[in-house]
Amino acid sequence: DIQLTQSPSFLSASVGDRVTITCRASQGISSSLAWYQQKPGRAPKLLIYGASTLQSGVPSSFSGSGSGTQFTLTISSLQPEDFATYYCQQLNSYPYTFGQGTKLEIK
């Protein structure tokens, strides 16, 4: 199985900050990586697919990059509604796997 390791697991930041979350795959997955945002009690929401393509309706403050084994999600200027947990997911091969999550909290 392909393991995904996100770092950091917890991140404390302020409104207006620029933050970056990293996702490392245990083997190459080309660009078959998605990023999701999840708020407490809510379903995950797709932010980025194909490693770098912004899902329709997602603010342009979100961006993704990477290929192979190293990927990043960047939020250029944090807004109050961005404080949530973020997950990466590989869809290169079954079983599809998720990273352990990064909880982004308000400083």
Next chain:
Amino acid sequence: DVQLLESGGGLVQPGGSLRLSCAASGFTFTSYAMIWVRQAPGKGLEWVSSISGDGKSTVYADSVKGRFTISRDNSKNTLYLQMSSLRAEDTAVYYCAKTSHDYGDPKRAFDIWGQGTMVTVSS
């Protein structure tokens, strides 16, 4: 609006069975593979199972293989998850989701999610 609505969750004893449903609307159901993902309380996301648009191809996580069965009724735009031999570790919120692209396409993702249904396995 594109929408997925799960139902069927509840409290079940260990060893028991439960069937989850996911009613889809707002898109051509037969054109897309569908999946189930679960999330144990306070934990991360775990992919459970996938089914192709025509229902002929299914895949399962090792943790549920042989106990869970995914199916779909394209005439009713509904996805199912039949769960049997349930264990305490199956306790989770179960989400259904729609895939966005074909298997093997690097753009594939889960673009539409239901609100989730809670399954609790306890005596």
